[in-house]
Amino acid sequence: MATTKDYRIGEYTFPRGWFMIAESTELDTHKPLAVRFFGKDFALYRGRATGKVVLLDAYCPHMKTHLAAPNKTSYVVIDGGGTNIDGDSIHCPYHDWRFGPDGKCDNIPYHQGEIPAAACVKSWIVKESVGAVWVWHDPEGGEPDYDCPSVPEYDDPAWVRGPYDHLGMLNQHPQEVVDNICDYGHLNPIHGSFVERYENEFKGHNATQRQCGGHRTLVGADGVSAKLHTHTTYHGPGVLISYLTGMFETVLLISHTPVEDGSLKVWHWLLVKSPGKNAVATRTDAITAAQYQESSKLAFAQDFEVWTQKAPCLNGLFLPSDGPFMKARIWYKQFYNPRAKRQEYLDQCEGLYVPRGATPYTEPKAAA
Numbered sequence: 001m002a003t004t005k006d007y008r009i010g011e012y013t014f015p016r017g018w019f020m021i022a023e024s025t026e027l028d029t030h031k032p033l034a035v036r037f038f039g040k041d042f043a044l045y046r047g048r049a050t051g052k053v054v055l056l057d058a059y060c061p062h063m064k065t066h067l068a069a070p071n072k073t074s075y076v077v078i079d080g081g082g083t084n085i086d087g088d089s090i091h092c093p094y095h096d097w098r099f100g101p102d103g104k105c106d107n108i109p110y111h112q113g114e115i116p117a118a119a120c121v122k123s124w125i126v127k128e129s130v131g132a133v134w135v136w137h138d139p140e141g142g143e144p145d146y147d148c149p150s151v152p153e154y155d156d157p158a159w160v161r162g163p164y165d166h167l168g169m170l171n172q173h174p175q176e177v178v179d180n181i182c183d184y185g186h187l188n189p190i191h192g193s194f195v196e197r198y199e200n201e202f203k204g205h206n207a208t209q210r211q212c213g214g215h216r217t218l219v220g221a222d223g224v225s226a227k228l229h230t231h232t233t234y235h236g237p238g239v240l241i242s243y244l245t246g247m248f249e250t251v252l253l254i255s256h257t258p259v260e261d262g263s264l265k266v267w268h269w270l271l272v273k274s275p276g277k278n279a280v281a282t283r284t285d286a287i288t289a290a291q292y293q294e295s296s297k298l299a300f301a302q303d304f305e306v307w308t309q310k311a312p313c314l315n316g317l318f319l320p321s322d323g324p325f326m327k328a329r330i331w332y333k334q335f336y337n338p339r340a341k342r343q344e345y346l347d348q349c350e351g352l353y354v355p356r357g358a359t360p361y362t363e364p365k366a367a368a
């Protein structure tokens with residue numbers, strides 16, 4: 001397992017950006033969730049008053065009790081009806097200090113007088129979008145400098161929303177996963193794609209891949225592949241959203257969030273436009289979409305299998321006929337360094353790139 005320092009990516013161990021930390025359905029208003037990302041423990045819960053999601057640093061400033069670890073025995077939890085969530089606040093199970101969604105302690109039942117200002121935990125910027133909870137992680141402590149990932153088709157009833165596939169932990173640095181956005185040379189041998197046209201573009205916080213061709217993995221239930229056009233974009237360092245037009249119109253989301261320095265958690269998810277072309281997706285549509293999601297997961301598993309076995313690529317032997325790995329690695333550095341340096345990296349990587357010998361991408365011709 002190699003670290004950010006080994007890859008010489010930048011000053012910060014963990015990147016700035018929006019990161020998925022849970023599925024929305026994992027949170028009810030009864031059970032806080034202990035989660036760990038960016039080498040830190042957090043308490044995640046849904047407020048009972050507003051339904052809003054709150055993310056706090058996990059450990060109570062009093063005596064370092066975990067605010068969200070499962071607890072069945074404290075009277076704080078028993079008297080709370082089996083939960084320590086109270087309105088939009090959370091009680092520490094040990095001595096019952098209460099913390100608001102802003103992370104400030106606003107009640108200590110046995111203490112008269114002022115509550116010290118130090119009685120607080122950090123409250124993080126969180127949003128819910130596309131059925132997931134996202135945190136804005138920022139080593140500089142700044143406000144988000146781009147929007148939380150979203151997919152407009154998510155609320156359209158013609159689209160079938162697949163469940164999140166939890167792909168679990170990967171003991172690799174996220175650099176290995178992000179390299180995939182420009183890995184032209186792996187598409188045929190790993191995924192069985194017959195790539196006809198290909199290009200990458202880096203711009204601001206987005207890294208995009210456009211390609212088209214046939215595919216041996218991403219096929220329908222009949223085992224047949226239509227020619228696939230894919231527009232795949234990293235929105236910041238941790239989430240990739242891909243628009244695919246092939247067998248079906250599809251939106252694919254792959255999200256990865258660092259857990260420790262050199263490991264990450266990965267989710268995969270698909271949104272499929274009604275295969276039967278219905279305005280409201282039917283049960284039959286849902287069955288076809290589920291089969292297609294399984295194919296898509298298998299395509300991703302082809303990458304995953306290699307990632308679980310490979311050594312860290314600290315110095316690759318890259319060829320001009322490979323995709324623009326070095327440009328992608330410079331693009332990725334913007335998230336591991338102070339904002340003040342961002343332009344410096346963008347000046348070195350922004351632009352459109354076609355591997356030597358490949359044909360640049362063009363949009364599909366509109367049907368007559």
Ligand code: FES
Binds near residue numbers: 064097
């Ligand atoms: S440790 Fe949290 S209230 Fe004492």
Ligand SMILES: [Fe+2]
Binds near residue numbers: 186190
């Ligand atoms: Fe891949």
